[in-house]
Amino acid sequence: MTYRTIKLVKRPETKITEDIFDIVSQDIPQPKADQVLIKMTHLSLDPAMRGWVSADEDSYIPPVVLGDTMRASGLGEVVASNNSQFPVGTRVMGLLGLTEYAISDGSNINPIPKEIPAEAILSVIALPGITSYHGLFEVLKLSSSDAGKTLAVTAAAGSVGSLVGQMAKNLGLKVVGVAGSTEKCQWLTDTLGFDATLNYKDADFAEQLASATPEGIDFFFENTGGAAQGPIFNRMNAHGRIAVCGLIAEYQKEQPDPGPSWLNIIKKRLMIQGFTMPDHFHRIGEYSQALGGMLGKGELQYRAHVIEGIESATTGINLLFDGNNQGKLIVKL
Template structure:
């Protein structure tokens, strides 16, 4: 049986262009003992994909090789199996790729059929684990503190802000449009949301955080970074989860001065989620609790068809996605 897949054929210098990928037709493999075949139904598009495309030997994960199927994670159904732990009909989630069919891997997990796919992809898998680790394991928030989260309308940032609100913090979100800011304030309950495209960022942040910023969840970089950094309180904490504004730049923008890190006794810590998979059971428990109490809302931006990923991935970098970006196959 043949199926469609999208391979990675050219490392982008700046923006991701259509010729970065190639649509190909492949043959489904003959299964060996212990293997299973998954028909993918939904796959995730994530900012980290841009870093996977870089030929960077110092990255946390090997770069995608030229000619490989583009990397992603997704959800699907087992359609053929020689592995009793993954029977035909089982629903699974894990590393997949831009393809209609994938060979199941050791990282895959069986998940209930009755769990809505959007809840699974938006909250209870990588976005939720990332938000949980960055907020609770790295930043360790305290009730009454002020949190700023950039990329606040994205899959991770929106969860960070809602969990922080549930824990009694003042939450300020940074997003890329007035519509996203209204959603953060009116639907998710953020105390304030600021459009980073505004001309008076510093004035708006000073008004939103008159007592300074205690913790900063950094997802994007860009012009807001320095503005937030300058308002950090002594003993503040910053976690660097992502730098979307720099992913398409040949040379990253200069960062804040280490002088204030010293004088304000700030703690700055980067993290990548592959180092924290051991925390997934606890994260799922905590996130499920928030969902059951109605303290977390989410939305997905769903594209249709495998080929939509080729152009759709850029929605992550121009800010036009409205929620967690998914492809329905």
């Protein structure tokens, strides 16, 4: 029997194009000593994948080697096992790649309860959730003592931004979300309860932001760069804190846009910190448990954008960069 896996065969020039990938059929392997064979059921498509396909060696994680399976996190079930920690039938999650089957020695997978829906796992408990949690509580250092202060979040309708806003609201903060469509803004306001939502594509975005933040902005969770960054930066209050999680508006440009002047960093005494989750993977268990608790209490809502079949991943990934995904982007196998 065979299975399909997506190999990275060349680097993109700017945008991710279908031809940088090759869908290859291979014989299903059998696990060796201490290994398990996992049949994947769901794969995660994330903005970080744009960096993973580049040739940049000077980053937080090495690029995917040409000819290797494309890196991705996913969810699956152990179907053959020589590892007592992961018997047949165990549901697992890990960075296993864009593939229908994967071999693991157990070091890169975690067991996941079967009663939690797959979409909830990949939307909340997996990378989006742990990223949101770390950025809010370890980088921005939010607590209930910050109730009443203002947080702005870009890509607010995305898998990370929507969780950031909800967790901040649960602490009593005023949350201003920035998204790229009327539908996304309405979802954030009507369903998630954000205090204000703005479309960065509006010509008067800066004026709308000033109106929505009459007392300025205390915390900024940055996911995009681009048009929203400067106006938000200029609204920061003294001693404000900024967590730089992503710059999705810049990833597929030949030359990134210039950022705002550093003058306000001095004048406003701002703290700005970039972060990536591979530095903190040792805390996945801790963060996932906390997120699972929030989810179980009904404190977090999510929505998933599901596409079907492994072949859909090679083009579907661009939904992230076009802004056409409606929630966490997942491939169902």
